[in-house]
Amino acid sequence: MKIAVDAWGGDYAPVEILKGIKNAVFNDLELIVIGSKQKLSPLYSELNMNEDLFPIEDTPQVIEMKEHPAEAIRKKPQSTIVRGVQLLAQKKIDAFISAGNSGALMAAAWFGLQRIADIERPAIATLIPNVDSSTVLLDVGANVDCKPKQLLHFGVMGAEYAKAALNIERPRVGLLTIGEEEGKGNELVKSAYQYFKNRCDFLNFEFIGNVEGHDIIDGKADVVVCDGFTGNALLKFGEGLLEFINNMLFLHIVDEELRKRLKEVWKRFDRSEIGGAPLLGVEGICMVCHGKSRARDLTSAIFRAKDLVEQKMAERIRDGLSHLNCIQ
Structure with missing residues (x-):
């Protein structure tokens, strides 16, 4: 190879x-x-x-x-x-x-x-640590503006990536929006929801409907789909938040044994463990x-x-x- x-x-x-x-x-x-x-x-x-x-x-x-x-x-x-x-x-x-x-x-x-x-548009897929394993988030920056059908494509691609990277047989895929109920979100999300819902019998994954930001960390979904503008903003905020928490913890904790234990825990959030994000x-x-x-x-x-x-x-x-x- x-x-x-x-x-x-x-x-x-x-x-x-x-x-x-x-x-x-x-x-x-x-x-x-x-x-x-x-x-x-x-x-x-x-x-x-x-x-x-x-x-x-x-x-x-x-x-x-x-x-x-x-x-x-x-x-x-x-x-x-x-x-x-x-x-x-x-x-x-x-x-x-x-x-x-x-x-x-x-x-x-x-x-x-x-x-x-x-496929009409490519998508960058990244892995976000959750309580059990990781959640695939896409798109995180390839497309600022998307169409509903393209989000459906992202779901298909993200599901296959989850199968390969996380060894999940039938991934749970959700649409990122501001509420779990059907009908929540902007016009893009509401239209995309119908694309997913109307094709449930043909999907290579389990469509679980709308999900919110905290569901990424909770592990409710194996794959979370959004447009690249939203995904990139979410990713950059998460990176900044993790860096802030890391700096604050190690600034105030002086006990060496506790520092060592924190470093072990912090490996779960270490970007270098993942390396890169595929362009699907x-x-x-x-x-x-x-x-x-x-x-x-x-x-x-x-x-x-x-x-x-x-x-x-x-x-x-x-x-x-x-x-x-x-x-x-």
Whole structure:
């Protein structure tokens, strides 16, 4: 299996990216590093990395975080993100991972890769810790505006991801809104509710109706569906809240034994344990990593990508859609 990683993606690239790649050495896994060979070669020497083991795909351009995604793709056709997607489209690699400009990665993948069946929009799916395991939340940033049918597609994709990542046979899927009762929410949610309800006999999951924010943590749903604007805002708030609580706890707790116990508990909320979020809806595994990813994040993302390739995620989603017959 071949997995390519964008060496220049994220705030701590390229050193932390390379360390994460180095730590992910696995018997049947070939890890390809995408970036400027001239700049990477000295770092290979410093980190004692062998180019025979970690081949470099020489790519001179980098899309910066603040660049407009569509414009950057056009202006920088030899960027690490565009090249990674090209390799995936050409089936020269099995998965591509980047902690760089997520908008550019999404756009490059959407225009550069084939879409799965009737999927109209891709979705970024992330795992949120809950009381028992984790909840799949999507979309968390690929689409600001959505249509009701697209939320149904997100449900299908999220259910298949839950089956693969959480080993759940028939996931419980809910629509995120401001009340559990049918009819609560904006026009998008109310219309999407009817899409789910009218197709219950053909779904590859159990539709449990509307859910609220606290249901994500309670574990009431295995998959929670929303538009990318809502999902991203919710995710960023959660990240900020966790960081605030973590800082406050360790600021006021001085007992070393208690600190050690807290660190063990806090691993459940550690982003680096998850690594990255897959962009679902395209033919191929694209992993979107946090811009602040460090070595452990990248290592986890590589192994998650490997698992999704082995789980044949695109085929799973295609099969899930086929059960809907035709989607109007």
